[in-house]
Amino acid sequence: xxxxxxxxxxxxxxxxxxxxxxxxxxxxxxxxxxxxxxxxxxxxxxxxxxxxxxxxxxxxxxxxxxxxxxxxxxxxxxxxxxxxxxxxxxxxxxxxxxxxxxxxxxxxxxxxxxxxxxxxxxxxxxxxxxxxxxxxxxxxxxxxxxxxxxxxxxxxxxxxxxxxxxxxxxxxxxxxxxxxxxxxxxxxxxxxxxxxxxxxxxxxxxxxxxxxxxxxxxxxxxxxxxxxxxxxxxxxxxxxxxxxxxxxxxxxxxxxxxxxxxxxxxxxxxxxxxxxxxxxxxxxxxxxxxxxxxxxxxxxxxxxxx
Ligand code: CO
Ligand code: CO
Numbered sequence: 001x002x003x004x005x006x007x008x009x010x011x012x013x014x015x016x017x018x019x020x021x022x023x024x025x026x027x028x029x030x031x032x033x034x035x036x037x038x039x040x041x042x043x044x045x046x047x048x049x050x051x052x053x054x055x056x057x058x059x060x061x062x063x064x065x066x067x068x069x070x071x072x073x074x075x076x077x078x079x080x081x082x083x084x085x086x087x088x089x090x091x092x093x094x095x096x097x098x099x100x101x102x103x104x105x106x107x108x109x110x111x112x113x114x115x116x117x118x119x120x121x122x123x124x125x126x127x128x129x130x131x132x133x134x135x136x137x138x139x140x141x142x143x144x145x146x147x148x149x150x151x152x153x154x155x156x157x158x159x160x161x162x163x164x165x166x167x168x169x170x171x172x173x174x175x176x177x178x179x180x181x182x183x184x185x186x187x188x189x190x191x192x193x194x195x196x197x198x199x200x201x202x203x204x205x206x207x208x209x210x211x212x213x214x215x216x217x218x219x220x221x222x223x224x225x226x227x228x229x230x231x232x233x234x235x236x237x238x239x240x241x242x243x244x245x246x247x248x249x250x251x252x253x254x255x256x257x258x259x260x261x262x263x264x265x266x267x268x269x270x271x272x273x274x275x276x277x278x279x280x281x282x283x284x285x286x287x288x289x290x291x292x293x294x295x296x297x298x299x300x301x302x303x304x305x306x
Pocket of ligand 1: 184
């Protein structure tokens with residue numbers, strides 16, 4: 001599996017029952033604390049392996065750093081945050097690469113394994129499937145507000161905890177129950193990544209806006225006009241494919257919000273929905289939300305209900 005369907009990771013089959021999963025991701029700091037930034041960046045990079053149903057085996061650090069400008073002890077904290085997430089994932093840090101950069105950047109290249117018969121792609125959803133989300137939205141809006149010092153410590157802690165949470169247990173629940181398709185919600189936001197599922201799977205999605213979990217603080221911030229450029233661009237890009245009905249502009253921005261290290265968006269057969277929700281609850285994923293369903297209409301659009 002390569003770049004055809006905007007899937008989360010590349011997969012290369014080695015034998016009948018073994019394939020490697022490969023992905024890489026890095027970005028500039030989303031929070032001030034270097035240790036938390038490292039943990040979030042690592043959880044985000046590992047997530048693409050989990051989104052496909054794979055198990056991460058090895059990771060390599062990718063580090064851009066303003067040499068001689070920001071002290072190396074901060075870089076040490078970034079890498080400690082990353083290393084602890086890699087260990088939590090049961091993977092091994094085997095090396096990496098660094099370069100001089102105008103602003104700090106950190107992430108991982110991750111290699112995992114998967115049984116080729118158990119790949120959970122993003123373009124294999126079925127009409128009638130139910131849609132489930134495992135983390136709340138609002139991280140793009142909140143991290144933007146952090147840069148302008150508009151949020152409380154408590155909200156920062158809450159957002160950091162959510163972003164640093166591995167999608168490992170969500171993926172475990174998904175594999176236990178058996179899902180038709182999945183992806184993780186990151187830069188293109190819930191709607192953008194859902195469109196990859198609907199277009200790739202030739203189905204239409206119906207979303208209940210009221211059922212989508214959003215951090216309360218993000219709701220308040222968007223009402224004060226706080227939203228990152230990426231979120232506004234996401235919303236503009238959705239115009240042709242999404243029917244937002246009577247939803248307010250602020251509600252639309254929340255659904256389009258660019259996420260960092262977001263949750264899994266899972267498409268599951270209706271008869272397995274309750275089982276999946278229960279499996280997620282048992283593992284205490286940051287959200288356990290049934291947000292909509294897929295309709296037998298190949299146009300690949302999204303219809304948003306209040
Ligand atoms: Co992804
Ligand atoms: Co990615």
